[in-house]
Amino acid sequence: MPISELGRRVREGRQRLGLTLQDLADATRVSRSMLSEIERGAKVPTVLVLDRVAAALRSSVAQLLDEHHSEPAVVIRAGEQRVETENEWTWRLLSPALPDRTTQFIRAVAPASSDGPEFPAHATGSREWLALERGRLRVRVGPEVIDLDAGDSVSFVGDLPHRISNPGDSQALYFLIIDYSAP
Secondary structure (H helix, E strand, C coil): CCHHHHHHHHHHHHHHCCCCHHHHHHHHCCCHHHHHHHHHCCCCCCHHHHHHHHHHCCCCHHHHHCCECCCCCCCCCHHHCEEEEECCEEEEECCCECCCCCEEEEEEEECCCEEEEEECCCCCCCEEEEEEEECEEEEEECCEEEEEECCCEEEEECCCCEEEEECCCCCEEEEEEEECCCC
16 A cells, blocks of 8 residues: 555544544654654554554554455455564564454564564553464563463453563464454
């Protein structure tokens, strides 16, 4: 997708909610000038910034980035899946953007001995599910810390700041479902 299209979607989402650029900056902890550059298509946001913007707009990263689908079955071939990387962490978006759905299904790879970005609280009532396929992970949700080994899974609220880390000496592979919608 052209960066200008992402900017248009962010601007339309902000306007739909009646937010000013300053309101969105306050909600995302992203500077007003950076948000303005994103809306104008002058700057590509990082994964963390895009996640913050999507949450503030009561949307998902998939809804901001992908073509929206409404057909009964949507196939996303491996070569068409959106892949984002940051500091050797890789997130592969496996779910399509669907109208009125804010759920994302993600396959993620975490390099050994590393911390992923700290995600701010998503919308109130949001929830995440993580299944660890290979390696070790440490999940911090608010003040709680959960250590996981291969085969373990955890469900946690998404409306607290959270971070996923790999304390192990090998790469970790996990699957993550994020539901930004409130019950």
